[in-house]
Amino acid sequence: MTAMRSVSLVFLVCFWACAFAMAGSGDGCLDVYWTDVEGGAATLIVTPAGESVLIDTGMPGERDPGRILDTVKNKAGLEQIDHLVVTHFDIDHYGGTADIAKQIDIGTIYDPGLPEDDDALMDRLAPYLKAAKGRRKVLGPGDSIPLKHAPGSEPLDLRCLTAAKEFVKASAKQTRANPQCSAHKDKDTDTSQNANSIVLLLSFGPFKFLDAADLTWNLEKRLVCPDNLVGAVDVFQVNHHGLDRSNNPVLIRSIRPRVAVMNNGHKKGCQPETFRTLSETRSIKAIYQVHRNINAGPKGNTDPKRIANLDQNCQAEIIKLSVNPSGKTYTVSIPSKKTKETFRTKGQP
Ligand SMILES: [Zn+2]
Structure with missing residues (x-):
């Protein structure tokens, strides 16, 4: 075996180890799990x-907390x-x-601040506030979640870019004009809670992942116009x-992701305009969906190989992302299908 081949074999073994290893097992990977x-x-x-x-806890009741705890305890091997x-x-x-808080220890709980002007919603939040009592913090733009650094590991940061309609300030290198901005057309002003979404940018070495929750059209534009506060992302x-x-295509084309992961349901989300935007964005090489959308035909859904749950009555299969310890490559897998794809992080040769 040549030296080159043995190097790539070691590389492949590592990808496999990261994609299917339990979290916290000391493999040096950064993992992200999407629960259905x-x-x-x-x-x-x-x-x-x-x-x-x-990040977020699904609906109340048995189903979603049960699925989330299965991911946390059995898939990721965590005890808290x-x-x-x-x-x-x-x-x-x-x-x-x-x-969830009744069944596992939770450390700090962050949110964008309470909707104190909405009495009905404040009433509905009583169980949340009881669970979060004594460990609740408001997360604002520019704040980072304090994460431990593993010795020898790449720099890691999980930073809030936007919360409650407030945005981080642009750094000097972010103030170059963004040519995508001229294509923006406003939609109706969003007066719902979605507008308050916390937007998180995860960085691990050169790797970047954006979770902008349910931020809506006009505010998405403000993330990248006039200054691109996000930069380019991988996932x-x-x-x-x-x-x-x-x-908003202005956001998606400005951040130029390589992989998109959609946490849609069998009838909710995965709408035509969004699916078209994702399909037509040249940077995107793979679209993953948690669910097949039964309202859209094959052309409105991604390749079935990249859909974790094809049937309405599903087994709640997960999607898993594992970033290599170097941050230079990452693997997206659907463990139930034993499928995995490896991508190179942006800017890596
Ligand atoms: Zn939502």
């Missing part, structure tokens, strides 16, 4: 130090959730918090489950 919460959100990040950040971010106060994002969690009120 049927068109809600539950994105779990596990760092090389074995620390965990759950160190940080929980509730991106905004829609029930498909905060709903499962109280039920993009499609906004708002793939609804057309979000996923």
